[in-house]
Amino acid sequence: MTAPPLTADALSSAADGLLAERASDGDSKAFEVLARRYAPAMRGYARRITGSFADADDAVQESLLQAWTKLGDLSEPNAVRGWMMRITANASINLVRRRKSTTSIDAVEDPADPAPTPETAALTATGMTALTAALARLPEEQRHCWVLKEMGNQSYEEIARTLGITSDSVRGRLSRARATLLKEMEAWQ
Amino acid sequence: MTPDALDPGCGRTLEELSDYLSAGSSPDSLHMDNCPQCQAALAALRRLHTLTGQLLESDLHQAGSTDEPWFRSIMDNLRLETKAGRSIALAGAHPDDDLSETEGAVVALIRTIGDTVHGATIGKCRFNGNLETPGAPIGIEVNVTALWGERLPDLANTLRQTLAQALARHTELNVDDIDIAITDLGVVSPGSKGNGTAP
Structure with missing residues (x-):
């Protein structure tokens, strides 16, 4: 009735909840599987918030470290994906703010996409390119709210906590961001 | 043009329509489903939503896979402390x-x-x-x-x-x-x- 011990490879198809439980008990192999499963989404999200892959990688690393440390606080192990994405948003926003305090505003890298490679150019429709450009033109405070809400699926309350503002401010910024994006979108179609 | 100028013009706001779209229901849905202005605004919101989904997919695609150096570098730098417990x-x-x-x-x-x-x-x-x-x-x-x-x-x-x-x-x-x-x-x-x- 025995089988060989589980390897990280064998754990790779395990459910999120099981991996989260094991990782919170100190199973680093289970945590690696989770990291592998969600790191690309975390990196894409962090890059959208920070504006560069270099910063995104720092944010993802910081987020994974925090996730490992705080996994015991996660009350619903099955919800680990959303929880990791929220940690990623927090770490990314904090990184942007730290950069701000050491760099002049003008020197901060614009979060617009880098020049499209042939690959991305083929992949991006006109509308998407235009949306990216419109997002880049939004005031940063609005863009962060919009990305956290529409791309991160976070609630008003979570965004408020992450940004250190009130839910009403989140609502207001989102409302302005949405109106601006829609207005610009009228010109694309 | 103020953002408010984008409201459909029938007394409803973009925000209410956006909430309707994400929640799938609204106490005001009878009006929204039948008002041409609301319908036009909802169509624009849907289009924005679709584009956002495409952008999300593109972000994920551009982020690459965990077989790439960026992931190895993150994992190599990650020092996971042992959880000793009590x-x-x-x-x-x-x-x-x-x-x-x-x-x-x-x-x-x-x-x-x-x-x-x-x-x-x-x-x-x-x-x-x-x-x-x-x-x-x-x-x-x-x-x-x-x-x-x-x-x-x-x-x-x-x-x-x-x-x-x-x-x-x-x-x-x-x-x-x-x-x-x-x-x-x-x-x-x-x-x-x-x-x-x-x-």
Whole structure:
């Protein structure tokens, strides 16, 4: 009735909840599987918030470290994906703010996409390119709210906590961001 | 042009329409479903939503895969601290001995041993009882994902016995109860021990 011990490879198809439980008990192999499963989404999200892959990688690393440390606080192990994405948003926003305090505003890298490679150019429709450009033109405070809400699926309350503002401010910024994006979108179609 | 100028013009706001779109319902849905201005605004919001979804996909695609150097570099830099947990007091051969082992070490043992039982994958483990007093009775709760198709009472019994034997052999814990909770059912996945779980 025995089988060989589980390897990280064998754990790779395990459910999120099981991996989260094991990782919170100190199973680093289970945590690696989770990291592998969600790191690309975390990196894409962090890059959208920070504006560069270099910063995104720092944010993802910081987020994974925090996730490992705080996994015991996660009350619903099955919800680990959303929880990791929220940690990623927090770490990314904090990184942007730290950069701000050491760099002049003008020197901060614009979060617009880098020049499209042939690959991305083929992949991006006109509308998407235009949306990216419109997002880049939004005031940063609005863009962060919009990305956290529409791309991160976070609630008003979570965004408020992450940004250190009130839910009403989140609502207001989102409302302005949405109106601006829609207005610009009228010109694309 | 102020943002408000984009409101549909029938007294409803973009925000209300956006909430309707994301919630799928609204106390005002009768109007929104029949008002041409609201419908036009909803169509624009839907288009923005679709584009956002495409952007999200493109971001994920551009982020690359975990086979690439960025991921290896992150994992290499990541120093995961060992989770020792609480300290469990052990009785020494001499009264002056002050021996202990960590909760983390015992949990790792439970995982390693438990995973070898066919059809079981160990999840969360918890200890109940007085860990500071050597020899005090300790209860252990173990969450288990069971392979689909296993007879669960048999699986729980085998697991309980296997863990009890291993703990008696490798630790000095006075385990008086091992509570096995089957918390999930897994399905066999090719090339693995069968620890994948159904969606």
